Amino acid sequence: MKKIFLLCMITSMFMACKSASTTTASTEAAPLSKKLDRPTQVAIKGNWVITNVSYPGSDYIKVNSFDLADSKCFIGSNWNFISNNNKGTLSLAAVNCTEFSSPIVWSINNQGLFVLKVLNAGVKAKKVREGYLLKVAGLTENSFQLVDNINVGGQTKEVVYQFQRAN
Template sequence: MKKIILISFLSLLIFSCKSKNSATSTKLDTKSEVAIKGNWTISSVNYPGADVIKVTSFDLADSKCFIGSKWKFVSNNNKGIMTLESPKCTAYSTPITWFINKEGQFVMKILDEAKAKTVKSGYVLRVANQTETSFQLIDRINVAGNMTDVVYQFEKLN
């Protein structure tokens, strides 16, 4: 009987210590999702050392290429489109799938020609300073051993 109680206690301890802070396994923040429904543009991309350090955003292009990019977010099916249109960069457009979890994390997959369930990698950014007309997505990157915030400032299009 003591063994059963001990085993039960140990298994309870092991399972209760398991991390539950996964970006993809948490509940959705539908209020935040509905608030960013619509058409947006990135008005700025800021990070320390932006004048001398080149950052490739979303493994696609230089972060400066995202200034002026157009984003469409559809909250009822968590799909959208991202379009880069900077004259100094290669034009690019792709469907995306996205959601915002209860921890304020924006989780996005770039779909290109694939279906969302076959894409195994994506991006997790933090949502900040959300209003009716603007919000920020903040990415954490490693620059020379230091974690640095890359802030994408979104402005609502009419």
């Protein structure tokens, strides 16, 4: 068992992992097509910063978050969530990472899943066919986590994005 785990870890070191939560717009990635958890959306509205990204094996495995950048590039990223129209923005500006800024469309469905679409400039959300489903956890007035699932060596592992409310 130890040899299999070690082999998986070594293999994973040479491969980047990406989110296993990609969906299509015809399922749950169309944020406005399903019943929404409005109270949770209202609780999340505003400006937030990701203060930490954690997952098992983070010293050995690179995770490509949201098909945009290495997960560590999201530490310090700024997110704005507008709850009345399910729009917002995300901006990456970490040292040694490519700067990135984009509009987003988001919602929290009635199963408590955070639905995210990252939009390219000038592209409407209904034209974007892929999105991400993440679990919302630990929601307080000033913090919450989004939890994504990744596949590492055939096993599902959780990537936890820790958000803190920005001033």
